[in-house]
Amino acid sequence: MKRILITGAAGFLGSHLCDRFIKENFHVIAMDNLITGDLKNIEHLFKLENFEFYHHDVTKFVSVPGKLDYILHFASPASPIDYLKIPIQTLKVGALGTHNLLGLAKVKRARILIASTSEIYGDPLVHPQTEEYYGNVNTIGPRGVYDEAKRFQESITMAYHRFHGIETRIVRIFNTYGPRMRLNDGRVIPAFMGQALRGEDLTVFGDGSQTRSFCYVDDEIDGIYRLLMSDYVYPVNIGNPHEITISEFAEEIIKLTGTKQKVIYKDLPQDDPMQRQPDISKAKEILGWEPKVGREEGMKKTYEYFQTLSKEELEKTDHRDFSERNKK
Numbered sequence: 001m002k003r004i005l006i007t008g009a010a011g012f013l014g015s016h017l018c019d020r021f022i023k024e025n026f027h028v029i030a031m032d033n034l035i036t037g038d039l040k041n042i043e044h045l046f047k048l049e050n051f052e053f054y055h056h057d058v059t060k061f062v063s064v065p066g067k068l069d070y071i072l073h074f075a076s077p078a079s080p081i082d083y084l085k086i087p088i089q090t091l092k093v094g095a096l097g098t099h100n101l102l103g104l105a106k107v108k109r110a111r112i113l114i115a116s117t118s119e120i121y122g123d124p125l126v127h128p129q130t131e132e133y134y135g136n137v138n139t140i141g142p143r144g145v146y147d148e149a150k151r152f153q154e155s156i157t158m159a160y161h162r163f164h165g166i167e168t169r170i171v172r173i174f175n176t177y178g179p180r181m182r183l184n185d186g187r188v189i190p191a192f193m194g195q196a197l198r199g200e201d202l203t204v205f206g207d208g209s210q211t212r213s214f215c216y217v218d219d220e221i222d223g224i225y226r227l228l229m230s231d232y233v234y235p236v237n238i239g240n241p242h243e244i245t246i247s248e249f250a251e252e253i254i255k256l257t258g259t260k261q262k263v264i265y266k267d268l269p270q271d272d273p274m275q276r277q278p279d280i281s282k283a284k285e286i287l288g289w290e291p292k293v294g295r296e297e298g299m300k301k302t303y304e305y306f307q308t309l310s311k312e313e314l315e316k317t318d319h320r321d322f323s324e325r326n327k328k
Contacts, residue, residue, distance in 0.1 A: 004026045004072065005068055005072070005104075006018055006074065007072065007074055008031075008075035010034060010038055011032065011074065012041070012176075012180050012181050012217070016217050017072055017074065018042055022048065028050065029052050030045075030052065031056050031062075031075070039053075058096075058100055064108075069111070070112070071108075073097070073114050075097055077089065091145050095149065098114065099156060105160075105168075106164050111167035111228065113169040113170070113224065113228045115224075116153060117172060119143070119150060120135050124275055129276075135147075135151070137151070170236070171238050173238055174239025174240070174278045175239065176216075177190075178298065178305075179305035180305070181302070183314065188246065194314060196253055196259045197257070198315065199261070201264045202254065203265075204250055204266070207268075208246045208250065211243045213278060216301075218293060219291040220239075223287065223289045226287040226289050232287075236286065238289070239291075241277055241279070242295060244295075247263065253299075256299055257303060
């Protein structure tokens, strides 16, 4: 049985990756410090013999007994609310955490896949974004802590590949959605759905003309799996190229939820990208991958998940003391 370490395993994408690799008959070693992850996302796996969990911060030395065939590094705050509240931890997990895991991959002779993001493109001047585009990022802006953490992550990964001969893979993830997303984390879909379920008006930042491209989680996980098993070492965009404006998307959510809220507009946050659309030519050619789940189907499944949450869960905000955790 192949053994795989998945960091950030209690998060949104991490937990779905755990499910996929269990399904593929791997022994899954899950790791998370729970700074933004939630054990309820993986508690259904605890009873399995081929699943184990380590409560650990990967910015500290990482040790896993026994052989390792693969490592997936998905530990990182991923929403604007999170990385603006914990900027130092965001930078540390991108730098120190990645360094530690690349070192572990070297010792274990394991293949490692690093989770990068479309945010490395910043507010892009090229549309759609190809992997060859170097980006337009404000290094000293508030979002720079996330953007630059991911850009450094890619650089050190390629350095380990070239200098140490480590088998590395880099996935650039575009906006992904589906069950297990956290409400009130600052991302568009859970924010809109949470507001709709609470009977609040939907908040659009800016004039709503900015665009996003949303990929359903099952498609995203399949693309990541295929990339890990491929021989391609350079970054690959995995996302859905179907683009929509935020204003149009807000109207879709109102129609989906059957609510009668208005759309209200507020100031656009600093450095918020105006366009986001992946060029997935490489994924199609190299991995034979493209998304299969349409937005209407995916949003319906996601809304059904949010409907299962209790009133308390819908209304609560995240009260975890990020400042205290960041000092540790």
